[in-house]
Amino acid sequence: MNEGTKRILFLCVANSARSQMAEGLARARFGERVVVQSAGSEPSVVSPYAVEVMQEVGVDLSTHRSKSVDSIDPATVDTVITLCAEEVCPAFLGKARRLHWPIPDPASKDPALSRETLLERFRTARAQIDGRLAVLEALLEIPPGPQPHEFHASVRVTDLAASTRFYAWLLGAPPKEWTHRYSIFVRPDLQTNFVVVVSDGKELHKDTLYHLGIAVADKAAVIRAYEQATAAGLPVHKPPRTTWRGTPLHELWLTDPDGNLIEVYARLTPEELARMPENLEPVFLA
Numbered sequence: 001m002n003e004g005t006k007r008i009l010f011l012c013v014a015n016s017a018r019s020q021m022a023e024g025l026a027r028a029r030f031g032e033r034v035v036v037q038s039a040g041s042e043p044s045v046v047s048p049y050a051v052e053v054m055q056e057v058g059v060d061l062s063t064h065r066s067k068s069v070d071s072i073d074p075a076t077v078d079t080v081i082t083l084c085a086e087e088v089c090p091a092f093l094g095k096a097r098r099l100h101w102p103i104p105d106p107a108s109k110d111p112a113l114s115r116e117t118l119l120e121r122f123r124t125a126r127a128q129i130d131g132r133l134a135v136l137e138a139l140l141e142i143p144p145g146p147q148p149h150e151f152h153a154s155v156r157v158t159d160l161a162a163s164t165r166f167y168a169w170l171l172g173a174p175p176k177e178w179t180h181r182y183s184i185f186v187r188p189d190l191q192t193n194f195v196v197v198v199s200d201g202k203e204l205h206k207d208t209l210y211h212l213g214i215a216v217a218d219k220a221a222v223i224r225a226y227e228q229a230t231a232a233g234l235p236v237h238k239p240p241r242t243t244w245r246g247t248p249l250h251e252l253w254l255t256d257p258d259g260n261l262i263e264v265y266a267r268l269t270p271e272e273l274a275r276m277p278e279n280l281e282p283v284f285l286a
Helices: 018-033 048-055 115-138 158-172 219-231
Strands: 007-012 035-040 079-082 097-100 150-157 182-186 191-197 208-217 238-243 249-255 261-267
Touching: 007 018, 018 035, 018 115, 048 150, 048 182, 115 238, 158 182, 158 191, 191 219, 219 238, 219 249, 219 261
Parallel strands: 007 035, 007 079, 079 097, 150 191, 208 261
Antiparallel strands: 150 208, 182 191, 238 249, 249 261
16 A cells, blocks of 8 residues: 555445445545445445445445446556455455455344434444544555564563463473573564563553664664655654663664653674674664
């Protein structure tokens, strides 16, 4: 969704509820940035419940009509999003990227369901679709970022020995190394570096996550990640520097939207390690 024309087709069976709401919500959210269509394999009529709940959020479906998927030119579609849950989703010819969002059908022929119950079902489907569209919108334009080759995670634990045993079982390998304060698991085949760290009195479950991180190629890549993060307006917790205590690294610290610490790091070369200062004070990178 980052390059080229963005053209989305929402598909379900009847093109009466979910795909119609998705079309209306997407048009309202994306505007002219994205061309939006919807269709169905067995088109019927637009549900009045869909029209009503969409009016509640300022989207007018009153002029919409159900359309057959056969009427859609595959050349006009870059991404197909199917919304079927219990039913068999329509097939769509062409080379478009396919996403599947299984949303339960809010419509029902059950006479025992009240009008208010049906409206709530449609509101639930509307909210689920709009939540997915919000993520899709966030992915429309992603600025350049680092090129990671390893994922790192650290969590705090109350019993280092017990947790080391558990994660050795879970990851299928003993820790590469450990001290009285942490154990480090490395699985190159999973591109994963995982560390368990003593809790230091933190309230776990709330503060279990210590930080997440990615490894990049070298010092220049760390500096480049800093420049990219700054250009993208992302919050920098600590600018790039070389640290010597613990595991010597070139590192950059960011925070994610919820305030979690994110480390972008590169391991030092033997030549860089040979230049370790006697005082072990961090060296900030230009």
